[in-house]
Amino acid sequence: MVAIWADEEGAIDAPLIALVHGTMDRSTGMLRLSRRLDDRYRVLRYDRRGYGRSVDPAGTHPGPFDMAAQIADLVDLLAGRRAVLIGHSFGGDVALAAAARHPDLVVGVALYETPMSWEPWWPNDTGSAIARDAVDHAEAAEGFMRRVIGDALWESLPERTRAVRRREGVAMVGELNDLSTNRPWIAANVRCPVVCARGSGAKHQHVIGMDAMHELFPAIDLIVLDDCRHDAPMSDSDLFANTVVKAVVEAVGGPWASSWAVTSPGSAS
Secondary structure, X not given: OOOOOEEEEOOOOOOEEEEEOOOOOOHHHHHHHHHHHOOOOEEEEEOOOOXXXXXXXXXXXXOOOOHHHHHHHHHHHHOOOOEEEEEEOHHHHHHHHHHHHOXXXXXXXXXXXXXXXXXXXXXXXXXXXXXXXXXXXXXXHHHHHHHHHOHHHHHHOOHHHHHHHHHOHHHXXXXXXXXXXXXXXXXXXXXXXEEEEEEOOOOHHHHHHHHHHHHHOOOOOOEEEOOOOOOHHHHOHHHHHHHHHHHHHHHHOHHHHHHHHOOOOOOOO
16 A cells, blocks of 8 residues: 655644645645645645655556545545645545535635536547547656646656656546546535636636536636636745635635634735
8 A cells, every 4th residue: 555645734723724736746736835824724735646755666656546546545634634625626626526525524625727527518638638548658647747838848857857757647547537437526515615716827628617617616706816827826826825715714714714814924814
């Protein structure tokens, strides 16, 4: 069994927020956001199975990578504690699926550009298609990364880094194919507040996807972050915290909202 790597920051008795990263990412992608929150909250971030440090000595994970396994990993890390979940991209589907199946643990969910690739209307030119058509997992991972960061940046990465990312293709193909073929959650089963957000520079699939998501969870206004793209939790963590996170903790209320209202030295409000 491969252990899931996780880290927590902030006061141990503070309300818990868990950050769930997307496909071909890892917990370090959520580090800047974590640092914007850990003066008020206990913040959990972790490498989902098959990514970052959640691998075996060979740098891989045996799986499975289906949603049931993703939820089990997150629930184990929550360890019976109630939490607000912040899900980036695929991580939003993990958060919603956990909320649907464990309403006793999940008090609120925020989604940023979360895919709905199981729907027949989902565009056919996305990362889901790369996974579906994959013959070689490593090549699929490289194709995904080139699509996300561009050829020049990919080719500028050290060979060791590129090798690590190519090994993550097993997790990428497994989780994206599962998401494309198995509906991960049913909206009626999600009974906590849900905040939907995207960037003004979102790709076409995330514009239509978050519009559709907001139709399912319309109680809170759809948030559009100006001048932001898919990487907003990393590139614009202050804005993300002060809009998306603030909206969900205020909707949840209780100690999560109370903690937001307490401004610590050096924190954004």
